[in-house]
Amino acid sequence: MSAVAEPVVESMATTRVRIEAIDVVRGVIMILMALDHVRDFFGNSGFNPTDPATTTVPLFFTRWITHFCAPVFFLLTGTGAYLSLRKKTQRELSGFLFTRGLWLIFLELTVTRCLGWQFNFDYHVTMLIVLWALGWAMIVLSVLVYLPAWVVTTFGVVMIATHNLLDPIDSSNPLWSILHSPNVIVKHPGHIVLVIYVLIPWIGVTAAGYGLGQIYSWPSARRKAFLLPLGAGLSAAFLVLRGINVYGDPQRWSTQKSVVFTALSFLNTTKYPPSLLYLLMTLGPALLFLWAVDARTPPWLRPALTVGKVPMFYYLLHIPLIHLLAVAVCYARYGQVHWMFESPSFRQFPITPPPGWGYSLPIVYLVWAVVVLTLYPLCRWFADLKRRRNDAWLSYF
Numbered sequence: 001m002s003a004v005a006e007p008v009v010e011s012m013a014t015t016r017v018r019i020e021a022i023d024v025v026r027g028v029i030m031i032l033m034a035l036d037h038v039r040d041f042f043g044n045s046g047f048n049p050t051d052p053a054t055t056t057v058p059l060f061f062t063r064w065i066t067h068f069c070a071p072v073f074f075l076l077t078g079t080g081a082y083l084s085l086r087k088k089t090q091r092e093l094s095g096f097l098f099t100r101g102l103w104l105i106f107l108e109l110t111v112t113r114c115l116g117w118q119f120n121f122d123y124h125v126t127m128l129i130v131l132w133a134l135g136w137a138m139i140v141l142s143v144l145v146y147l148p149a150w151v152v153t154t155f156g157v158v159m160i161a162t163h164n165l166l167d168p169i170d171s172s173n174p175l176w177s178i179l180h181s182p183n184v185i186v187k188h189p190g191h192i193v194l195v196i197y198v199l200i201p202w203i204g205v206t207a208a209g210y211g212l213g214q215i216y217s218w219p220s221a222r223r224k225a226f227l228l229p230l231g232a233g234l235s236a237a238f239l240v241l242r243g244i245n246v247y248g249d250p251q252r253w254s255t256q257k258s259v260v261f262t263a264l265s266f267l268n269t270t271k272y273p274p275s276l277l278y279l280l281m282t283l284g285p286a287l288l289f290l291w292a293v294d295a296r297t298p299p300w301l302r303p304a305l306t307v308g309k310v311p312m313f314y315y316l317l318h319i320p321l322i323h324l325l326a327v328a329v330c331y332a333r334y335g336q337v338h339w340m341f342e343s344p345s346f347r348q349f350p351i352t353p354p355p356g357w358g359y360s361l362p363i364v365y366l367v368w369a370v371v372v373l374t375l376y377p378l379c380r381w382f383a384d385l386k387r388r389r390n391d392a393w394l395s396y397f
Contacts, residue, residue, distance in 0.1 A: 018309070019083065019216050021293045024301050025286065026076050027308025029069040031372055034318050036066035038368045040350060041326040044358035052256045052264045058361055060264050067271060070130060071282040073311075074137060074202050075209035078156070081141055082149065082213025090145050096395070097142035103396055104135030107316070116319035117350040118343045119327075125343050126186075126193045128178075133197035137206040140199075144207060153211025159204025164276050166200075167250045182272045194346060198273045205279065220294055227291035234284030238277055242266060248276040303376060309383040312397050314375060321371055323350070330354060 039049075039062065047054045049063040084093050108131035114121050144152045166180050177183035180200045186193035215223045241248045253265040269278040297305050307314055327340045334354055342352040359367075386394050 020297050020305060021290050022076055022079060022216075023308035024293050024297050024305045025072060025289050025308070026311055027304030027306065028289075028301070029072045030307050030311050030314050031304060032066050033069040033315075034322070034371050034375075035365070035368045036063065036069070037319060037322055038371060039063070039364050041322050042329075042359045042364050042367055043361075045353055046358070050264075050268045052261045052268060055264070057260060057264070060268075062361060062364070064267060067269075067278065068282045068286060070197075070202075070271075071205055071274060071279055072286045073130075074134065074205040075212065075283060075286065077134065077137065078141065078206040078209025078211070079213040079216070081138075081145070081206075082210045083216060085145075094142040094145050097138045097145070100396055101135040101138035101142065104131045104138065108132040108135065111316065112319060116316070116323065119320075119323055119341045120343065124190055124192070125346060125349055126191075127349065128185075128193065128195045129197050132195075133199055133202045134206075136199050137203045140203050141206055141210060144210070149211055149214055152207050156204045156207025156209070156211065159200060160208060160279055161276060163201050163204065163273070164248055164250070180273055192346065196272055201274045201279070205274075205283075224291050224294050227287050227294065231284050231287030231289075231291055234280050234287065236284075238280035238284060241280070242269070242277050248280070249278065250275065306376065306383050307379050310379050310386065310397070313382045314379055316397070317375055317378065318371060321374060322367070325367060325370070326351065330357075 043049075049055050049059045052060075081093065081097060084096070088096065108129065109126070112131060113123075113126060117127070118125070141152075144155065147155075163180065169176070169181070171177075171181065172183060174185035177185050177195045178199060180198050182194070182196050182198055184192055184194050215226055218226070242253065245252050249269050251268065251270050253262070253268065256262045256265050267281070269275055269281055271278055293301065323340070327337050330337045330340050339352045339354045339357075343349050344352070382397075
């Protein structure tokens with residue numbers, strides 16, 4: 001399963017309180033996310049790209065780099081929520097988080113499922129993925145905002161650090177699957193509902209991000225002095241805990257056929273659900289990235305800044321665009337496209353690959369570039385629209 005969706009919500013901050021560093025980092029992960037989703041539609045779905053026993057180094061890192069997307073996005077969602085307190089009361093923020101959370105869950109079950117990933121309305125396979133978890137995280141945060149920020153932060157950090165203690169619990173109870181253990185929660189002839197993004201760890205990341213928002217009231221020098229050791233410390237904690245190989249991930253690393261593939265095994269942490277080590281591996285470098293761009297945005301990252309201002313808009317467009325490109329390529333190659341509208345089982349998600357389907361990584365990267373370049377002017381237009389207008393509906397996109 002890909003970073004499927006390695007989804008999407010912008011800072012709740014308005015133009016007056018936007019932080020460029022947050023938008024830049026968010027924009028970069030949105031651009032990276034499209035790479036993984038292009039691979040979903042155009043790559044070879046026959047094997048696991050992060051399995052050291054079967055993968056190649058380029059394929060492994062094509063998948064691995066997109067691991068940063070979801071953790072950083074959930075973290076910055078919480079950060080954006082905290083920044084909203086500059087212009088909203090706690091009650092206003094709570095109401096907004098609650099309604100936007102419901103909106104994201106609705107989008108997951110309707111728009112992105114039917115008009116993005118699958119191009120059908122049969123509901124044979126329904127994946128509860130990133131917008132589902134993000135919506136629930138915002139709903140929970142709508143309650144947590146009434147507590148002191150340090151309490152919310154502690155709550156989030158404890159959830160991140162300890163949720164792997166729950167790994168030994170083996171239960172097919174639908175509620176447990178929703179909270180911690182990815183599994184099928186509805187299975188009827190012709191219809192299946194599968195939870196991929198579970199709630200406990202992702203709510204924890206969002207709550208921790210809420211606490212992180214406090215540092216954006218500090219002077220830049222103090223903030224950078226905080227971000228550097230925190231990012232380095234989390235990265236070092238990953239190396240130490242992963243090296244000990246006892247706690248923090250249900251999948252242990254092991255010696256492989258070469259030093260390089262042993263290193264791949266070391267980096268192959270668990271995303272579903274996101275383990276402690278997976279989150280340390282991704283959030284540590286992300287904080288270092290926030291530190292690096294805190295003072296100013298490098299010119300070569302200015303396009304990412306534009307995308308980062310409108311991530312929901314980008315997310316809602318990029319999946320159907322990739323799917324449409326797959327339809328066009330399929331028609332050009334086979335003269336028919338029915339496979340692109342069929343997803344009758346989990347293994348045939350988001351499409352049923354036609355015979356011989358699956359393109360090399362250079363083609364995947366080429367399609368990725370086309371997608372990003374196509375979406376950039378649209379993102380620039382929508383970012384300008386949001387800058388000029390304050391319509392309430394714009395805050396939901």
